[in-house]
Amino acid sequence: MLAARRGQVAKVVRELEVGDIFGLTQIRLRLTEHRKVRFVPSVGRLDRVEVVRGMAGGEDISHPEGPMEGELYDLRHYAPGDPIRFVLWKVFARTRQLVVRSPERALSPIRQTCAYLVAGPADEPAAGAARLAIERGALGSEWVLGADGSHDDATRKDQAVDLLARSATVSGTERGGRGLGEFLRRRSQGGMGRAVVFVPGRPGPWLDAVVNQCAGHDGACGRGGLRGQIEFVVGTDGIERARPRNWLARLALRERKPQLRRQAQTKAPAEDERVETQDRVTTEELAKVVAALSKVGRVVVVDRQAGRVFAGGQLTAMAEDRRRAA
Structure with a gap:
């Protein structure tokens, strides 16, 4: 069974079609099975998600005869x-x-990590990146995960996968990102650590909520308060160049859409084309998200479809491309 989105359901409905080879008769049967099924977010072609690790004072002392x-x-x-x-x-x-x-x-990496998933439009790639970071140990040895739609925090891998699946109920609402501030305040009791926030690549109501809530914090969380910068991991399923403003180019694109739609209906998707095209974002949309989040933290963009990570000068080039398109 293949699901387009993550989530949890209480029943499975199957449709069976039986007909003759000439297409003269056809019978459709619908079977309903009451059972709990969980769909976890796909990691796509991503094989790693690197996040910046905060540093604290080290415990080792250099050799007396060697350089410090x-x-x-x-x-x-x-x-x-x-x-x-x-x-x-x-x-x-x-x-x-x-x-x-x-x-x-003479520093050692901080072990405590707080991670949070923000739900919103086209948030499936961000959920997949969060799952990969947890399963591959990119968040360190000690971590805690929160997500929109749940007041419980996960500290184990099985709990984290359930939390990511339940967050799908918030994707189509206006509550995306509303719980981030409470999560940071709740987890800031105790030692020093860092915070990693997984967000969608398409702007929405969640963007202002996240920026406003993070502006009041100093950064990462842990036992001892918030310190340092918050790191944002923006998830996408492909990045398309912004469409030109010229009216003639827009007209040509509009005329081409029905033909592409008919081709998509006649051609069955291949096995490696399971990623939903609705989660693709344009450089204009991505630049808006990166520009807003860069004011309150460090930003990294991951492309789940291509398996690539963008940061630094590559994000600057996307911003320049957006200005040229405007």
Whole structure:
């Protein structure tokens, strides 16, 4: 059984059609089975979701005879005078930015992580990214997950999957993102940590609610209050360029739609084309979401259909593309 969206249902309705090969007669039977079924969000082609880990004071002490610094682990932008052998040429080929390796400081990663899923239009890719982050351990060893539509928090993988499935009931309402502020206040009791918020790639009523609630917090959560920046993971199922403003181009696109729709009806979807096209976003929509969230935290975009992660200069290029289209 293949589901287009995540969720939980109490019954399954099956339709059976029986007819002759000439199409003269046809009988349709509907069978209803009362049973609980859970549909979990698909991870698509994503194989990893990297989130920034906060840092705290380390417990290790450097060797007395060695330098008070660690291995060449940290990364930073190139500065005049840096040795050329420390430049990461693979990163330069991909982003056109010079990045060098630098010694790590005497710091250790924070273990406590607070994650939250915001429900809204086209939120299925964000739910899939949240599931992947939990299953692959990207949130660290100690984490807690919250989601719209539930006042309970999950600390185990099985609880988290149930929480993600139940959040589908909020997707079509105006309550998306309303519970984020309460979640941050509830989880900020105790030690220091970080916060990762999974959001849809299409703007909606949830966007203003999230920005307003995060503006009053300093950042990540844990035992000791909120500190640092909140990290936002924006989920998409493909990114389309914004349509041109020229009236002639818009007319051509409108005339082409019925033909594409007829082709879609006659061609059955392939096995690897299960991702819903309704979750695709344009560069204009994505740039609006990124611009709003960048004011209160760090933003990373994941494309579930292509299995890619966008950050830094790539998001800046999307914003410039939006300005040119306008």
